[in-house]
Amino acid sequence: MAIRKVARLGHPVLRQKARELTISEIGSPEIGRLVADLMDTMAEYGGIGLAAPQVHESVRLALIGFDGGSRRYPGMGEQPLQALINPKVTVLDPTRQGFWEGCLSVPGLKGLVFRPRRIRIDFLDLRAEARSIEAEGFAATVFQHELDHLDGVLFVDRVEGGLGDRKLAFQEEYERYWMPAPGQPIGELAD
Ligand code: NI
Numbered sequence: 001m002a003i004r005k006v007a008r009l010g011h012p013v014l015r016q017k018a019r020e021l022t023i024s025e026i027g028s029p030e031i032g033r034l035v036a037d038l039m040d041t042m043a044e045y046g047g048i049g050l051a052a053p054q055v056h057e058s059v060r061l062a063l064i065g066f067d068g069g070s071r072r073y074p075g076m077g078e079q080p081l082q083a084l085i086n087p088k089v090t091v092l093d094p095t096r097q098g099f100w101e102g103c104l105s106v107p108g109l110k111g112l113v114f115r116p117r118r119i120r121i122d123f124l125d126l127r128a129e130a131r132s133i134e135a136e137g138f139a140a141t142v143f144q145h146e147l148d149h150l151d152g153v154l155f156v157d158r159v160e161g162g163l164g165d166r167k168l169a170f171q172e173e174y175e176r177y178w179m180p181a182p183g184q185p186i187g188e189l190a191d
Pocket of ligand 1: 149
């Protein structure tokens with residue numbers, strides 16, 4: 001197990017469409033090692049999700065998991081740690097909900113992104129068994145953000161608005177001007 005270097009915005013690996021894993025690969029020692037490294041790397045950086053392309057492995061595998069004590073995303077509820085292989089998203093409620101997102105591959109920046117608020121993800125687990133989970137609210141955003149990484153999409157691509165109203169900020173300015181006060185809703189619905 002090891003902490004891996006995280007690719008940052010500008011590295012071509014983040015823009016590739018990652019390939020699916022085969023059933024025989026899923027049980028392999030290489031993929032076992034990759035999952036362990038993703039866990040270590042995510043824990044080291046305080047992430048709530050990490051996709052394989054972010055550690056320079058262009059395969060369709062991502063980890064997601066967070067608890068209420070996340071350093072980077074306080075008060076966002078919890079989601080048990082889950083490895084998702086070859087995931088597919090189905091939108092269950094297209095109502096768009098906006099959250100300020102960040103990314104270990106875009107350090108220091110936060111941006112307001114609107115996404116469908118309830119989804120189902122069909123995927124294979126680490127034993128190559130087909131599974132499906134539903135997510136809503138902030139968790140739905142986290143899943144969609146991570147799965148975007150498998151298609152070469154970063155949250156900065158999805159920040160809306162033009163000159164003057166694009167909600168993109170450095171962490172410090174986010175905290176100063178945009179962060180919801182304690183007790184305020186962390187997400188907002190699209191108009
Ligand atoms: Ni990310």
